[in-house]
Amino acid sequence: MTEASMTTSEAAPSPDAGSSEAIGGSLLSSDQPIQQQPSLSFDPTGLPDGLNEEPSLQTFDSVDKLAKSYVNLVKKMGVPAEQLLRLPQNGESYDDVYNALGRPEDHDGYQLGDYSPEDTANYREIAHQLGLNNDQASALYDIYQQDMQHRMDEEDAEFEQFEVENLQELQQEWGDKFNHNLEMARRAFMNFATPEAVKVLEETGMGNHPELLKVFARIGEVLAEDSVLPGSNNAVLGGVNPASAQQQINELMSDTEFRNAYQDGYHPGHKEAVEKMTKLYSYLG
Numbered sequence: 001m002t003e004a005s006m007t008t009s010e011a012a013p014s015p016d017a018g019s020s021e022a023i024g025g026s027l028l029s030s031d032q033p034i035q036q037q038p039s040l041s042f043d044p045t046g047l048p049d050g051l052n053e054e055p056s057l058q059t060f061d062s063v064d065k066l067a068k069s070y071v072n073l074v075k076k077m078g079v080p081a082e083q084l085l086r087l088p089q090n091g092e093s094y095d096d097v098y099n100a101l102g103r104p105e106d107h108d109g110y111q112l113g114d115y116s117p118e119d120t121a122n123y124r125e126i127a128h129q130l131g132l133n134n135d136q137a138s139a140l141y142d143i144y145q146q147d148m149q150h151r152m153d154e155e156d157a158e159f160e161q162f163e164v165e166n167l168q169e170l171q172q173e174w175g176d177k178f179n180h181n182l183e184m185a186r187r188a189f190m191n192f193a194t195p196e197a198v199k200v201l202e203e204t205g206m207g208n209h210p211e212l213l214k215v216f217a218r219i220g221e222v223l224a225e226d227s228v229l230p231g232s233n234n235a236v237l238g239g240v241n242p243a244s245a246q247q248q249i250n251e252l253m254s255d256t257e258f259r260n261a262y263q264d265g266y267h268p269g270h271k272e273a274v275e276k277m278t279k280l281y282s283y284l285g
Helices: 063-077 095-100 121-129 134-192 195-204 210-225 242-253 256-263 270-281
Strands: none
Touching: 121 134, 134 210, 134 270, 242 256, 242 270, 256 270
């Protein structure tokens, strides 16, 4: 405070609190009133420019009131004024606010558990732009991954149910010719399919779609009639004649374990069983 902004409320001299002579003897035996120290008055007009006309200061007439007001303000805020965050105004950047709340210096600073940096690169950039701290970014990414896994599990379950229902319908439609038609479809497909086509059908599950099986079964029948497919004649091939091949087919199909592997596209021995049956069927006319 300057001398112009701070004066005593009265001009009377103040007694020396440490001197008994100032009050004419002992405090206990004296009947004279004791003059208290006068409060310092406050005059904001004596403050520097920018403060001398501040409206909020015009209500204070003493330093005591000003000090009490400041102490109460600090208590209400909970922290000193220098520790408060200032919200940006008129399009100002929020970077200072995000950084103060714990945002990493850049997107590489996020630690997202066991997820690889390559898989989370785009997400970390977005998280940094949104001002997330590491805990927020990590929790949000965990929720996203859990939701994605849940969706994938539901889709897998629905697709498996779809396959089971369609296979049952196809078995009812083909009846006793189910195994024969299925083998015709396999022989037609394997006769023309590239390794890439086989891979696509195995990965997508489309190789079990009933409509696709019907198409290849019809193709197999037509090609067999035109003697295009292997095994379209009755000649002895590799020492196996049609009668012997049919006997082996019957024996294999009566074996529950082999039949399950042959008919179940997900069975570990499915591929080997199909190859074996395809070879045997090639010996049949």
